[in-house]
Amino acid sequence: MMFKRVIVWFRNDLRVHDHAPLFNAAQKAEEVIPVYCFDPRSFSKVELALEKTGNHRAKFLLEAVDNLRKNLRDRGADLLLFLGKPEEILVDFAAKIQADAIFFSEEVTSEEKKVESKLEQQSWKLGIKTSSYWQSTLFHILDLPFPLSQTPEVFTQFRKECEKFGKIQKTLPCPTKIPFPNETFDTIELPNLSTFGLKEPLKSTRAVLEFIGGETEGLDRLQAYFWDSDRLKVYKETRNGLLGSDYSSKFSPWLALGCLSPRFIYEEVKRYEQERTKNQSTYWLIFELIWRDYFRFIAKKHGNKIFKVQGIKNNEDNWIRNESLFWKWAHGETGIPFIDANMRELNETGFMSNRGRQNVASFLVNDLNLDWRWGAMYFESMLIDYDVCSNWGNWMYVAGVGNDPRENRYFNILRQAQNYDKKGDYIRHWIPELAAIPGFDIHQPFELSTANLKTFGISLGSTYPHPMVKFKAWV
Numbered sequence: 278m279m280f281k282r283v284i285v286w287f288r289n290d291l292r293v294h295d296h297a298p299l300f301n302a303a304q305k306a307e308e309v310i311p312v313y314c315f316d317p318r319s320f321s322k323v324e325l326a327l328e329k330t331g332n333h334r335a336k337f338l339l340e341a342v343d344n345l346r347k348n349l350r351d352r353g354a355d356l357l358l359f360l361g362k363p364e365e366i367l368v369d370f371a372a373k374i375q376a377d378a379i380f381f382s383e384e385v386t387s388e389e390k391k392v393e394s395k396l397e398q399q400s401w402k403l404g405i406k407t408s409s410y411w412q413s414t415l416f417h418i419l420d421l422p423f424p425l426s427q428t429p430e431v432f433t434q435f436r437k438e439c440e441k442f443g444k445i446q447k448t449l450p451c452p453t454k455i456p457f458p459n460e461t462f463d464t465i466e467l468p469n470l471s472t473f474g475l476k477e478p479l480k481s482t483r484a485v486l487e488f489i490g491g492e493t494e495g496l497d498r499l500q501a502y503f504w505d506s507d508r509l510k511v512y513k514e515t516r517n518g519l520l521g522s523d524y525s526s527k528f529s530p531w532l533a534l535g536c537l538s539p540r541f542i543y544e545e546v547k548r549y550e551q552e553r554t555k556n557q558s559t560y561w562l563i564f565e566l567i568w569r570d571y572f573r574f575i576a577k578k579h580g581n582k583i584f585k586v587q588g589i590k591n592n593e594d595n596w597i598r599n600e601s602l603f604w605k606w607a608h609g610e611t612g613i614p615f616i617d618a619n620m621r622e623l624n625e626t627g628f629m630s631n632r633g634r635q636n637v638a639s640f641l642v643n644d645l646n647l648d649w650r651w652g653a654m655y656f657e658s659m660l661i662d663y664d665v666c667s668n669w670g671n672w673m674y675v676a677g678v679g680n681d682p683r684e685n686r687y688f689n690i691l692r693q694a695q696n697y698d699k700k701g702d703y704i705r706h707w708i709p710e711l712a713a714i715p716g717f718d719i720h721q722p723f724e725l726s727t728a729n730l731k732t733f734g735i736s737l738g739s740t741y742p743h744p745m746v747k748f749k750a751w752v
């Protein structure tokens with residue numbers, strides 16, 4: 278054995294399958310001590326008095342940590358919990374228990390990197406070794422067919438090169454027995470939402486799925502979507518849907534916290550292709566996972582530019598900063614049903630479809646001309662699948678400050694509604710006060726006469742808002 282005691286610091290990799298630090302620690306150390314640290318900075322208030330981690334996301338995280346602890350206990354180990362700055366509290370702990378190394382997974386963006394490098398510095402000062410592992414993507418960073426600095430700016434080129442010359446490594450087996458010391462350690466109980474000053478979210482009866490954090494639930498979702506309901510074979514046709522659990526995989530919340538490994542999903546797609554069907558849809562799920570990789574490598578390549586108003590393109594800052602307009606958007610009170618329904622879904626569940634995200638984001642940046650970062654910050658607070666690279670990358674893309682060669686990312690909201698919710702069922706689901714309006718008219722109550730609206734029990738400005746903007750371009 279190379280090491281006596283190794284601490285495995287879990288971050289956004291809350292699983293035991295395909296876990297490089299855990300796998301390596303179990304191979305190289307006599308004793309393995311898994312830890313998780315709740316960092317108070319992740320629960321602070323940011324601009325616009327937003328919670329950096331809102332209650333839906335925090336709840337999902339707590340469930341994921343709890344489940345990880347259970348999965349580690351099932352393998353003879355435990356998960357020790359801490360509350361504080363990892364670079365201080367974990368290093369102190371490592372020194373106290375005389376650990377010789379800390380293994381962890383590498384992140385890419387600045388806040389996470391700062392923590393990582395401080396932890397490395399502090400550890401080295403005390404003679405504690407550190408090893409970081411790359412593991413969040415489908416393609417390992419070392420298997421990219423180009424140096425990181427040469428990552429293609431355009432997605433199609435990135436994807437083609439990865440598909441042609443990249444390599445996807447096999448998943449790592451999960452250690453069946455983890456050598457945990459027979460000793461009690463000083464740790465905390467699992468926190469609850471009130472520890473972070475957050476309220477328990479109300480249970481939604483309208484949610485597409487009951488999202489519960491953790492590896493076990495993530496694996497169950499994969500089993501349900503691929504194997505039980507057999508929906509992978511129609512993914513490409515259904516993925517732009519808005520209602521119901523199975524129009525898309527819904528893997529994103531589990532991927533974001535690392536409860537599911539993208540390589541495991543890839544291997545399951547390959548197995549499905551062998552045992553069931555291989556078609557455009559099975560390919561398309563992998564295609565979407567490559568988008569995820571793309572945003573991660575672009576974030577690593579461009580550093581903090583992805584958080585700057587000018588973006589990667591260094592565009593001029595012509596954005597408006599009007600809080601009253603912003604909050605109407607955020608609260609789903611724009612008076613444009615397709616936008617409001619999506620924002621209500623986000624606020625009530627912490628999830629929104631990809632189609633919905635593109636529309637509400639385009640509305641914020643193109644129709645309201647509001648600072649795109651406000652939208653990104655709101656999503657960061659709200660989304661249970663918040664992923665720093667995918668979120669900021671997609672927002673940059675919609676805002677036209679990313680590296681998209683297509684100039685105009687303008688979404689005509691009514692045309693989108695025509696294409697994706699022609700009968701208005703999505704609006705009826707989320708805005709019941711408009712439900713009586715038949716057919717597509719539900720998307721444009723502002724086009725109906727006051728008398729007509731009255732027959733449906735609706736009064737604009739009272740039971741539902743007047744539209745905050747209305748564009749000729751939409752009709």
Ligand SMILES: Cc1cc2nc3c(=O)[nH]c(=O)nc-3n(C[C@H](O)[C@H](O)[C@H](O)COP(=O)(O)OP(=O)(O)OC[C@H]3O[C@@H](n4cnc5c(N)ncnc54)[C@H](O)[C@@H]3O)c2cc1C
Binds near residue numbers: 528530662
């Ligand atoms: C403005 C905006 C913000 C977004 N913020 C996030 C975010 O914070 N976290 C996040 O995971 N996704 C984000 N997305 C991408 C996408 O909307 C979600 O990944 C997707 O809706 C999740 O649902 P699903 O798992 O059912 O996706 P599926 O359609 O089943 O796709 C499978 C997986 O592929 C990946 N994927 C699909 N589309 C994208 C995409 N455009 N970019 C990156 N990865 C993708 C996801 O990991 C997803 O789970 C954002 C998109 C937009 C337009």
